[in-house]
Every structure is written in C-alpha cells, then in structure tokens.
Amino acid sequence: MALALSKRLGGLSMAAKESQSPSLPETGLLLVGMGMGRLEGMTTEAIQAATQADHRRYEAYTALWPEDELARLEATVGPVQRVMRPEVEEPEELFALAKDSLVALLVVGDPLQATTHVDLQLRAREAGIECHVFHGISITSVVTGAVGLSNYKFGRQTTLTYPYGDWIATSPMEVLAANWEQNLHTLALLDLDPTGLGTGDQRPMRPEDAVQSMRLMWEKLQETVDEPLSEDYVRLAFRQMATKLYLQQNFDDIPVVLCADMGTPEQAIVTTTLGALGDEKGGRLNSLVFPAGTGEVEEKAVLRWKRGE
Template sequence: MAEDSDKPKQASLVLIGMGPNMLTSMTEEAIVAAKSADFRYYEAYTAMWPIEELERLESRVGPIKKVMRPEVEQPEEILNLAKENTVAVLVVGDPLQATTHVDLQLQAEENGIDCRIIHGISITNIVTGAIGLSNYKFGRQTTLTYPYSNWIATSPLEILAMNRIMGHHTLALLDLDPTGAGTGKQQPMRPKDAVISIGLMIEKLSSGIEDINDNDSLSKLKKQAINELVATKFADWNVVLCSDMGAEDQSIIYTNLADLADFPGGNMNCLVFPASTSDVEEKALLRWSREEG
C-alpha cells in the first residue's frame, strides 16, 4: 500500500456526478475522487446545489471553483490543467446527462487526456419512480425556457404534443437562467414562471400552425399533435410539480396548470405532464393531489 501511495498521480480529467441537492446523494467513490483531485470545478449552469450543501462538500474535499457555460463550452483552462494534473469537474446529477459534458469528454480524448466518468443519481432516475408513473411510458424530455427578450421557444410544447399524441408522459426540466447566457445570474424558474412561459409558447405556436411543413408522414403527425394540443384548454392540463427531488424535504404535487402558479416550488423544480394513465398510475398520482398552494 505504501508503494502505491508513493506513485505520482496520473494526469486526467474526472467528470463526477454529484447527484441531486445534497452531499449524502454523492457516492463514496465520487467524494474520494473529488478529494484526490488537484483542481476541482463545480459546473453551475445546467443545475445547482444549495449553497450550504456545496459548502459541506468543500469542507470534505477541499476548495472548489465555480464555473459557468463559457468555461465549460470553451474549456481551454480545464483541459490545459488536465494535461499535467488530475482535474475534477463536478456536475449536479449525472455528469453525462447533458451533451455539454459529453462534448467536454470528447475534447479531452481528442487532446490525449485520460477522461474518467463517475456516474451520479440524476433527476430522470428519481422522478419516474417517485411519482408512480411507468418509466417505459416516458417520451422525449424537454426544458421549459424563460422568454429571452422577444424570443419565445416553442420546441418544448412541440415535444409535449408529440409525446401526448403517442400516449407518452413528458418530463420537463425548468430553466435556470433568465438571460440565456449561462454566465452566472442563475434564477431557477418557479412554477408561476413556467405557467407564464407555457402561455406565451401556446400563443406563438397557435399562430404558426399553418406554417408547419406537412410534406411527410412525420410532419403530418406533428401538425396533428400540435393542433390537438392547442385546441385543449391549457389551464386544465394535469401536471406534477416535483421540487428538490432526492432531498429530505422533496415535494410532489399533482395539480393542473390553472393552480400550478399558486405553489411556490423549491430550490430546483421540474414538471411531469402525464399522458394516458393506467389504473395503477392514476392511483399513484392521486396520492399527490393538492387543491391549492
């Protein structure tokens, strides 16, 4: 054992999954890897931990530098250090949940840097089982974004519409950055913000249905799905608000969009839009029914 400890550490990049919300959600392997790194970075623009939990982690593993979108998407500093040191990039949830981190892994490999992955618990692992919906019936997930200036994304509702027409549930993560720049002024979207964004998306989507290309079968299905979605009264859509999942004070609320804005949510929130449900799924959802915030 003494001989092993005398060996120089191999330079590498280690992408570490932090899990959700708190130190106890990290595996022992993840904590040991973070502690043994020469440099530690905390990626804080795709998701965040509470400040007090991050401080607890620092007390265990050592100083951690917070980085945002520019430092991760243009990772010269990280990669240059990893050529001669062990560099840990800590990511909330699982480190390969976002394509941003997959790209970082690929860039490391292209630069001849050994890249190790330590997986973590992600929101997609937790939510489906926690609320009682079948994991097999979830379709493509999406992110509800803030409206940036005059730009309003409609792709989240297009994904919801396609999932809905095929009988698939939809997991919608909520945006963290009202500016869209990913440079530091994070403000996790609240339920009332999500309702406002959805309303703006529906308004824009409704006005552009006729412009949707329907030259092939997939496009025709998409147009039909969007038509059916916007024809419904969106205030009546059933939705599950999941807040701070994985934490001791996690919250699950089954409601509709009309009442969603009345609930404050937590530090980190996401929504699940159920499609058609089985008897077991419906019974499971009813456990979380709430009338008002």
C-alpha cells in the same frame, strides 16, 4: 474482505474492512456526478475521486446545489471553484490543467446527462487527455419512480426556457404535444438562467414562471396551428398535427405534477393543473411531469399527490 455478522439477517455477510479508493491517473479529467442536492446523495467513489483530484471545478450553470451543501462538500473533499458555461464549452483552461494535474469537474446529477459534458468528454479524448467518469443519481432516474409513473411510458424530455426578449421557444410544447399524442408522459426540466448566457445571475424558474412561459408558447403556436401540414416531411406533419390536437384542450385544465427539490429532505410533489400551478410555491429547483394516459396503478399513484388527498 472480512466476515461480519449481519444484524438484519442474523447471519454472516461479506464486508470490506474499508472502502477502496478508485485507482486514478496522476493527470487527466474526472467527470464527477454530484447527485441530487446533498452530500449523502453522492456515491462513495465520486467523493473519493473528488478528494484525490488536485483541482476541483463545480459546473454551476446546468443545475445547482444548495450553498450549505456546497460548503459541506468543500469541507469533505477540499476547495471547489465555481465555473460557468464559457469555461466548460471553451475548455482550454481545464485542459491545460488536466495535462499536468488531476482535475475534477463536479456536475449536479449525472455528469453525462447533458450533451455539453459528452462533448467535453469527446474533446478531451481528441486532446489526448485521459477522462474518467463517476456517475451520479439524476433527475431523470428519480422523478419517474417518485411520482409513480411507469418509466417505460415516458417520451422525449424537454426544458422549459425563459422568453428572451421577443424570442419565445415553442419546441418544448411541441415535444409535449408529440409525446401526448403517442400516450407518453413528459418530463420538463425548468430553466435556471433568465439571460440565456450561462455566465451567472441565475434564477431558477418557479412554477409561476413556467406557467407564464407555457402560456406564451401556447399563444404563439395558436398563430400557426391552422397552417397546412407538411407534404414533404412525415415527422414534421406529425408534429404539426399533434400540436394542433394538443391545443384543442383547455390550457388551465391540463394535468401536471410539480416536483420540487427531488432527492433531498425538502422533496415535495404536487399533482395539479396548469391553471393552478402558478399558485404553488415550489422549491429551490423544480421540474414538471405531464402525464398522458395512465393505467390504474399510475392513476392512484399520481392522485395521491393532490392537495387534500
């Protein structure tokens, strides 16, 4: 460590002459958080870990980086190979490499945000493979503050999925309804894969896709909303009642905040309604926040993102 003059404070501060690279084993698996969509959003430690790895794999099915930023990343840390869902959920190839070399799995956001990667970490441990984690900034930590809603007032998050054939998942709207009934805000991530296979051909959901998906959920839930409440399971009965109350609203009037390309220079936030959401262009990657009851500060914070405000 060396003493360096602090220009901001006009005094002395402690600064390292150079950043120290993380101490890593010769073999094993590194779960490396990439942050929100650009090289500058990765931690120094994460970049150093990726650079030191013998092999780098970019997990490209739970979230995506822009192609130009991926090129910058490769220029910084070395060649990166893209992998999809099968390679991560059936990690025999990854583990075989990790037993004889150091393998970095690069994950957009934080590497342990998805259950898939926690499972991978546990399976690596069972296989006797040393696993190190380098955390990153994730959508869940960025959105709440950026929008202006209290982090303490968010309920369970959910993901809006594409309809697959005749199958329409209604659980995202049921989660939204349960949160709303408890006066909790909801963060809804948007699907990337119309096929549901996680093998490629991805098309991140746009605002108009999200509206269409939610309308289908709404219509399907309307078919069962008057069924008797469960007498055996309290939680199920609560979910049924919350959904019934939520569906009494006017779909088009439900407030929603569109969050596009968060954590990047292209970041954009728009407060609108479900009826008008489909008119929004959105960005490369989008997510939605559904506010519940808002306090005075929250209300002002959310209203500043309305068009024309």
